[in-house]
Amino acid sequence: MISSIAEKTTIVALSTPQGVGAIGVIRLSGEKAIEITQKVFKGKNLLNQASHTLHFGKIVDGDTVLDEVVIALFKTPTSYTGENTVEISCHGSPYIQKSIIELLIKNGATAAQPGEFTLRAFINGKLDLSQAEAVGDLIASNSASAHKIAMNQMRGGFSQEINNLREELIHFASMIELELDFSEEDVEFANRDQLRDLILNVKKVLARLIDSFQLGNAIKEGIPVVIAGKPNAGKSTLLNALLNEERALVTEIEGTTRDTIEDEINIKGTIFRFIDTAGIRQTDDKVEALGVKRTLEKIETAAVVMLLVDLNTTSPSLLHETLDEIKPSLEKNNAKLLIIGNKVDLKNLADAKKQFEDFENIHFISAKEKWNIEELKESLLETAQLHILKEDQTLVSNTRHWEALTKADEALTKALDGLNSGITGDFIAMDIRASLHQLGLITGEITTDDLLGNIFGKFCIGK
Amino acid sequence: MISSIAEKTTIVALSTPQGVGAIGVIRLSGEKAIEITQKVFKGKNLLNQASHTLHFGKIVDGDTVLDEVVIALFKTPTSYTGENTVEISCHGSPYIQKSIIELLIKNGATAAQPGEFTLRAFINGKLDLSQAEAVGDLIASNSASAHKIAMNQMRGGFSQEINNLREELIHFASMIELELDFSEEDVEFANRDQLRDLILNVKKVLARLIDSFQLGNAIKEGIPVVIAGKPNAGKSTLLNALLNEERALVTEIEGTTRDTIEDEINIKGTIFRFIDTAGIRQTDDKVEALGVKRTLEKIETAAVVMLLVDLNTTSPSLLHETLDEIKPSLEKNNAKLLIIGNKVDLKNLADAKKQFEDFENIHFISAKEKWNIEELKESLLETAQLHILKEDQTLVSNTRHWEALTKADEALTKALDGLNSGITGDFIAMDIRASLHQLGLITGEITTDDLLGNIFGKFCIGK
Numbered sequence: 001m002i003s004s005i006a007e008k009t010t011i012v013a014l015s016t017p018q019g020v021g022a023i024g025v026i027r028l029s030g031e032k033a034i035e036i037t038q039k040v041f042k043g044k045n046l047l048n049q050a051s052h053t054l055h056f057g058k059i060v061d062g063d064t065v066l067d068e069v070v071i072a073l074f075k076t077p078t079s080y081t082g083e084n085t086v087e088i089s090c091h092g093s094p095y096i097q098k099s100i101i102e103l104l105i106k107n108g109a110t111a112a113q114p115g116e117f118t119l120r121a122f123i124n125g126k127l128d129l130s131q132a133e134a135v136g137d138l139i140a141s142n143s144a145s146a147h148k149i150a151m152n153q154m155r156g157g158f159s160q161e162i163n164n165l166r167e168e169l170i171h172f173a174s175m176i177e178l179e180l181d182f183s184e185e186d187v188e189f190a191n192r193d194q195l196r197d198l199i200l201n202v203k204k205v206l207a208r209l210i211d212s213f214q215l216g217n218a219i220k221e222g223i224p225v226v227i228a229g230k231p232n233a234g235k236s237t238l239l240n241a242l243l244n245e246e247r248a249l250v251t252e253i254e255g256t257t258r259d260t261i262e263d264e265i266n267i268k269g270t271i272f273r274f275i276d277t278a279g280i281r282q283t284d285d286k287v288e289a290l291g292v293k294r295t296l297e298k299i300e301t302a303a304v305v306m307l308l309v310d311l312n313t314t315s316p317s318l319l320h321e322t323l324d325e326i327k328p329s330l331e332k333n334n335a336k337l338l339i340i341g342n343k344v345d346l347k348n349l350a351d352a353k354k355q356f357e358d359f360e361n362i363h364f365i366s367a368k369e370k371w372n373i374e375e376l377k378e379s380l381l382e383t384a385q386l387h388i389l390k391e392d393q394t395l396v397s398n399t400r401h402w403e404a405l406t407k408a409d410e411a412l413t414k415a416l417d418g419l420n421s422g423i424t425g426d427f428i429a430m431d432i433r434a435s436l437h438q439l440g441l442i443t444g445e446i447t448t449d450d451l452l453g454n455i456f457g458k459f460c461i462g463k
Numbered sequence: 464m465i466s467s468i469a470e471k472t473t474i475v476a477l478s479t480p481q482g483v484g485a486i487g488v489i490r491l492s493g494e495k496a497i498e499i500t501q502k503v504f505k506g507k508n509l510l511n512q513a514s515h516t517l518h519f520g521k522i523v524d525g526d527t528v529l530d531e532v533v534i535a536l537f538k539t540p541t542s543y544t545g546e547n548t549v550e551i552s553c554h555g556s557p558y559i560q561k562s563i564i565e566l567l568i569k570n571g572a573t574a575a576q577p578g579e580f581t582l583r584a585f586i587n588g589k590l591d592l593s594q595a596e597a598v599g600d601l602i603a604s605n606s607a608s609a610h611k612i613a614m615n616q617m618r619g620g621f622s623q624e625i626n627n628l629r630e631e632l633i634h635f636a637s638m639i640e641l642e643l644d645f646s647e648e649d650v651e652f653a654n655r656d657q658l659r660d661l662i663l664n665v666k667k668v669l670a671r672l673i674d675s676f677q678l679g680n681a682i683k684e685g686i687p688v689v690i691a692g693k694p695n696a697g698k699s700t701l702l703n704a705l706l707n708e709e710r711a712l713v714t715e716i717e718g719t720t721r722d723t724i725e726d727e728i729n730i731k732g733t734i735f736r737f738i739d740t741a742g743i744r745q746t747d748d749k750v751e752a753l754g755v756k757r758t759l760e761k762i763e764t765a766a767v768v769m770l771l772v773d774l775n776t777t778s779p780s781l782l783h784e785t786l787d788e789i790k791p792s793l794e795k796n797n798a799k800l801l802i803i804g805n806k807v808d809l810k811n812l813a814d815a816k817k818q819f820e821d822f823e824n825i826h827f828i829s830a831k832e833k834w835n836i837e838e839l840k841e842s843l844l845e846t847a848q849l850h851i852l853k854e855d856q857t858l859v860s861n862t863r864h865w866e867a868l869t870k871a872d873e874a875l876t877k878a879l880d881g882l883n884s885g886i887t888g889d890f891i892a893m894d895i896r897a898s899l900h901q902l903g904l905i906t907g908e909i910t911t912d913d914l915l916g917n918i919f920g921k922f923c924i925g926k
Contacts, residue, residue, distance in 0.1 A: 016487065017555060020602055021480035022580070022926030023488060025552070054515040054535055065614055067601075072517055072535060087552075089488070092480060092926070093602045095610055117485070138530075139483055139556045147558055151528055463485030463555070 010036055011112035011120075012104045014097050015462035021092035026100055027462060028109055029117055033084040037071065039107045040100075046086075051075035059090070061103050067096050081117050082124030115459025119452060122444060128159050129444025129455065133398055136459050137220065144269025145219040149397050158394050158401075159443050161209070165202050166439050172198055173432040176425045192419060199416050206409045209394065213402040216395030218303050222264055222273030223384050226335075228295040228326070229308030234342045237367040238308060239263075239274065242377070267377045270384070275302060299329040304336050304383055311341040311352050311364070319359065336383040337361060340376065345369045400455075401442050408438035473499055474575035474583075475567045477560050478925035484555035489563055490925060491572055492580055496547040500534065502570045503563075509549075514538035522551070524566050530559050544580050545587030578922025582915060585907060591622050592907025592918065596861055599922050600683065607732025608682040612860050621857050621864075622906050624672070628665050629902050635661055636895040639888045655882060662879050669872045672857065676865040679858030681766050685727055685736030686847050689798075691758040691789070692771030697805045700830040701771060702726075702737065705840070730840045733847070738765060762792040767799045767846055774804040774815050774827070782822065799846040800824060803839065808832045863918075867901045874898035 010030025028037060038046045043057020053073050059066045072087040079085035090096055105111060122132045134154035141147040152158065172195060218224065227235050242265050263274040275298050299305050307326070309319060330337055339359055344352055345366035356362050363379060365372040396402050415431035440446035473493025491500060501509045506520020516536050522529045535550040542548035553559055568574060585595045597617035604610040615621065635658060681687065690698050705728050726737040738761050762768050770789070772782060782802070793800055802822055807815055808829035819825055826842060828835040859865050878894035903909035
């Protein structure tokens with residue numbers, strides 16, 4: 001892909017989703033985007049038109065009219081890619097779109113690779129690497145929370161934080177390196193205490209960003225939730241009660257239905273993803289305490305665990321036992337616990353409350369009668385601590401960024417150890433440079449073809 | 464829908480296909496399209512901008528940025544609908560698109576009904592009814608031939624023919640009606656022989672258009688083809704030989720694969736649809752001549768019949784018998800016949816030719832070895848008489864138009880009978896008016912809410 005940019009090719013692709021619709025948009029980008037379009041366009045001379053203008057006309061292949069279209073012109077550098085860009089709004093017929101793209105290729109354009117438009121935007125300095133990645137996240141975002149993270153990242157909030165850290169570290173590194181130039185004179189330009197403070201400060205920001213990954217990733221992929229409990233505790237009834245209303249909600253506006261709706265719910269803009277525990281069955285010869293034993297592994301991957309019990313068949317002492325049993329697994333991933341006493345419709349609520357008064361975080365519901373389901377959703381949201389997600393708050397949601405941040409932090413730990421043990425400046429400078437390198441990978445100050453191929457290869461064609 | 468236009472509402476819908484893509488386009492049309500967009504737009508003041516211009520900015524819901532977008536402005540009357548129109552190019556995320564549409568509705572827009580943009584274009588005189596219908600056909604067109612018919616119709620070729628006929632008839636009717644005004648004076652303004660010639664002339668054009676429906680409809684829906692023959696004659700091998708290359712072709716460019724590819728082939732831009740004869744099996748107790756007996760019903764619905772025989776097990780006399788047997792069914796729909804002698808790889812071609820020299824329209828192939836498959840495709844195309852489909856030729860492909868044309872012709876037959884029997888002018892004028900009414904239904908000079916609802920209800924939302 002990089003080579004195609006160096007060769008100044010003009011790329012073309014369908015930018016709207018495949019399939020039949022009212023309209024489709026074909027996008028061209030490159031030095032010759034307007035010239036190539038002009039060759040197949042009957043209407044005004046596009047070469048004489050201003051940037052950011054729209055032109056009605058026909059796309060013709062010789063005498064055959066392929067379609068009546070509207071052409072949008074964007075001239076370099078004020079386009080998404082920074083290059084001359086043409087967007088052709090045609091009728092939403094796959095046959096027409098295919099015909100027009102083939103015609104443009106016959107006239108000198110090249111079929112775009114996945115993500116190549118955004119790659120060109122990155123190469124031309126229209127956005128940095130983490131912003132480019134956010135474009136992909138933005139397209140994939142399916143909840144208000146995931147959208148907010150991606151939008152903040154695309155608009156450069158995260159890049160700004162990283163650049164601030166880089167600047168501080170570059171300042172630090174240059175002071176250290178200045179000393180090296182005068183090393184024979186044994187001077188110290190950089191006050192060691194000040195340096196230590198600076199590193200600690202950068203590490204504090206890094207720690208915040210690294211810590212935010214758990215929540216950021218959970219928001220992007222959906223908060224992982226496990227419902228633990230015996231099969232007859234009412235797990236599937238509860239899941240249906242949680243999902244049903246959501247189903248009604250998502251069909252209000254067409255096109256929002258997702259393939260895997262069965263095990264996801266969207267509560268006030270946050271996706272909760274239910275981890276499948278369908279494989280968990282009681283063994284034939286021995287009744288497990290609450291059917292949770294085999295759920296332990298799943299619990300270790302969850303952010304929230306809902307322990308579901310049948311109030312009519314579960315004793316407080318059995319519940320205590322179970323809690324003790326799952327405690328180590330809960331602590332492993334620091335998962336939050338909700339105890340849910342189900343089938344309160346078959347029992348007196350006051351009695352139930354009295355019987356289970358020992359348990360703090362217990363909710364009394366009836367999955368069957370849909371009692372207290374809304375309250376349970378609120379608790380889920382609160383338990384997942386999503387109230388901490390504020391406007392413009394930076395959350396790291398990308399595994400690649402998290403890895404780079406972690407490595408940057410490790411390098412700084414080494415630099416700090418070096419400072420503390422009075423190691424010479426050149427070794428400290430090396431660690432600082434290693435940390436800078438990792439931060440540079442995030443925003444794309446430092447890139448490799450492999451890295452770019454990895455990132456943009458995951459994009460759809462036409463973006 | 465009509466009432467929403469009368470109320471000057473501004474409509475909004477997603478105009479690109481549902482699903483994840485690089486970009487999506489949300490379209491607004493109506494008096495307040497620009498004002499409503501401006502309420503949620505952060506960027507230039509759209510109210511001060513010229514028509515046919517593009518503007519980068521943000522869609523905001525209070526403090527929350529929903530997306531960075533490009534706004535396309537089209538001011539009345541130079542837009543698709545004739546009304547003020549805004550197209551918002553946003554990121555191709557269903558979540559974002561849903562959020563923006565909800566926001567626009569909250570700010571005064573109304574969700575568009577299926578086809579409402581094109582309905583408004585019709586109401587505002589931007590296109591007539593048959594052109595509007597062609598927009599739907601154009602979007603659904605999946606072959607070069609179907610595309611050509613729809614494009615010709617959308618560009619007004621068909622409407623022009625209908626309007627020419629209407630003008631001639633209106634002239635005729637007014638002459639007759641002038642006589643009625645002077646009926647007490649017993650004058651004849653209209654020369655009866657000239658009137659007869661005029662009606663015959665109009666009927667000739669109508670007959671051509673009505674006749675074109677069989678081909679036009681076949682091109683739009685796919686030319687119906689039946690392969691008749693015993694199961695062991697090699698039907699499925701032949702079908703595969705015909706389809707396989709096509710399969711390779713359609714995967715060249717993504718997104719062109721169709722659901723029902725199994726029984727359709729596209730030969731040089733024309734779709735041939737193979738009618739399922741899978742249910743046809745030999746009876747246990749009696750071997751049918753060529754397995755065609757039960758195929759007779761299917762043959763009656765076909766435009767082309769391929770009679771497939773195994774050259775090694777079929778005698779010329781048996782073939783003669785079979786031809787006699789299927790002849791009435793062939794004639795019923797005027798279907799074309801291709802006789803195909805298969806398994807020529809197991810026989811000497813010269814011998815086969817000699818043995819079957821009595822048969823004119825016979826092709827020798829080997830489905831297994833893929834011998835002469837290309838030649839067979841050419842014959843299919845020729846047999847379907849598609850060489851008669853020229854650029855700009857009008858083919859009626861819409862059942863509604865065909866019905867109206869047929870009724871218009873029937874009314875003219877009555878008028879002609881009236882002329883011949885010397886009936887009074889007022890009765891003739893009634894028949895002419897009936898014919899004009901039918902022609903007016905095609906282009907939408909005459910419409911009803913039911914008719915419009917029927918036509919535009921089949922459109923997708925956003926068109």
